Amino acid sequence: MTEPRSVDGRSADGLWVDRVHFTRGNRLIIDDLDCTVPAGAVGALLGPNGAGKSTLLHLIAGIERADAGAARFGERDLATMRRRERARLVALAEQEVADAPGLTVAEVVALGRTPHLGAFAGPSERDRAIVARGLEDAGLLDLADRDYGSLSGGERQRVNLARALAQEPELLLLDEPTNHLDIRAQLTMLGLVRELARGGLTVLAALHDLSLAAAHADHVVVLAEGRVVAAGDPHAVLTPELIRDVWGVEASVIGHPATGRPLIAYAGIADSPVASLPVMGPRVQA
Numbered sequence: 001m002t003e004p005r006s007v008d009g010r011s012a013d014g015l016w017v018d019r020v021h022f023t024r025g026n027r028l029i030i031d032d033l034d035c036t037v038p039a040g041a042v043g044a045l046l047g048p049n050g051a052g053k054s055t056l057l058h059l060i061a062g063i064e065r066a067d068a069g070a071a072r073f074g075e076r077d078l079a080t081m082r083r084r085e086r087a088r089l090v091a092l093a094e095q096e097v098a099d100a101p102g103l104t105v106a107e108v109v110a111l112g113r114t115p116h117l118g119a120f121a122g123p124s125e126r127d128r129a130i131v132a133r134g135l136e137d138a139g140l141l142d143l144a145d146r147d148y149g150s151l152s153g154g155e156r157q158r159v160n161l162a163r164a165l166a167q168e169p170e171l172l173l174l175d176e177p178t179n180h181l182d183i184r185a186q187l188t189m190l191g192l193v194r195e196l197a198r199g200g201l202t203v204l205a206a207l208h209d210l211s212l213a214a215a216h217a218d219h220v221v222v223l224a225e226g227r228v229v230a231a232g233d234p235h236a237v238l239t240p241e242l243i244r245d246v247w248g249v250e251a252s253v254i255g256h257p258a259t260g261r262p263l264i265a266y267a268g269i270a271d272s273p274v275a276s277l278p279v280m281g282p283r284v285q286a
């Protein structure tokens with residue numbers, strides 16, 4: 001694929017990862033990987049530890065550069081666009097903000113406006129309003145003046161989301177956004193993400209909780225050993241067989257009594273090792 005495609009008459013809007021290949025030293029980390037997330041959809045990026053989820057998010061966000069292949073948003077190639085332009089299009093919320101020594105929560109969130117500020121201009125009223133909105137959406141108004149370094153893991157996670165939202169991206173990448181969050185905060189976080197997607201935001205979130213992913217994602221992409229082994233509707237993808245093959249865990253998948261979404265009940269470690277993966281058949285493209 002060299003150009004964004006139309007699939008079944010749908011437009012090429014959304015995220016397209018096309019044959020991305022990435023090695024570190026001699027180690028193959030991402031292996032000729034294709035996947036898509038339709039515009040305005042919530043995509044969940046799933047897979048065991050070390051599968052390549054964070055690396056793929058870094059490649060899409062332009063933090064790492066692929067050896068081959070491309071990530072596009074609509075018709076725009078994310079790797080070749082200018083950094084500032086890309087930062088107005090794509091935001092990545094990771095678990096820690098590294099460059100925040102001595103900053104308050106509000107100041108960290110305001111960093112999200114950087115790509116929108118003029119060369120020597122300070123923040124405008126609109127910039128301030130967007131930061132205030134991000135703080136409010138992430139439930140951080142009470143913490144706005146606190147030192148970021150003094151926050152708990154869950155509080156930091158919400159700041160990182162608010163900073164990414166302040167970027168006003170069209171594509172939001174989230175790396176384990178529910179890590180450290182209590183159950184109510186997890187549901188609030190993913191509920192907010194869903195609401196933003198209804199407003200047109202495209203989201204790709206690396207998650208470990210399969211039931212939580214199935215409850216909130218329109219679309220799942222399952223990685224193992226740097227490859228996509230399945231992708232599509234959570235109902236179709238998250239089967240007991242796939243969970244056994246990819247995670248080495250026995251599970252039943254039942255419909256949630258209230259929502260009908262897949263609910264994964266784990267029964268234990270599978271007898272068969274995960275080593276069956278290389279024979280899982282051809283790569284599946286969503």
Ligand SMILES: Nc1ncnc2c1ncn2[C@@H]1O[C@H](COP(=O)(O)OP(=O)(O)OP(=O)(O)O)[C@@H](O)[C@H]1O
Pocket residue numbers: 024029047048049050051052053054055056
């Ligand atoms: N800086 C690095 N140097 C060498 N190898 C790395 C580096 N960063 C990641 N890797 C390796 O790349 C592979 C993919 O890592 P990655 O962090 O993308 O996986 P992940 O799916 O996000 O895992 P997790 O669920 O544990 O966060 C792993 O084998 C990891 O050890």
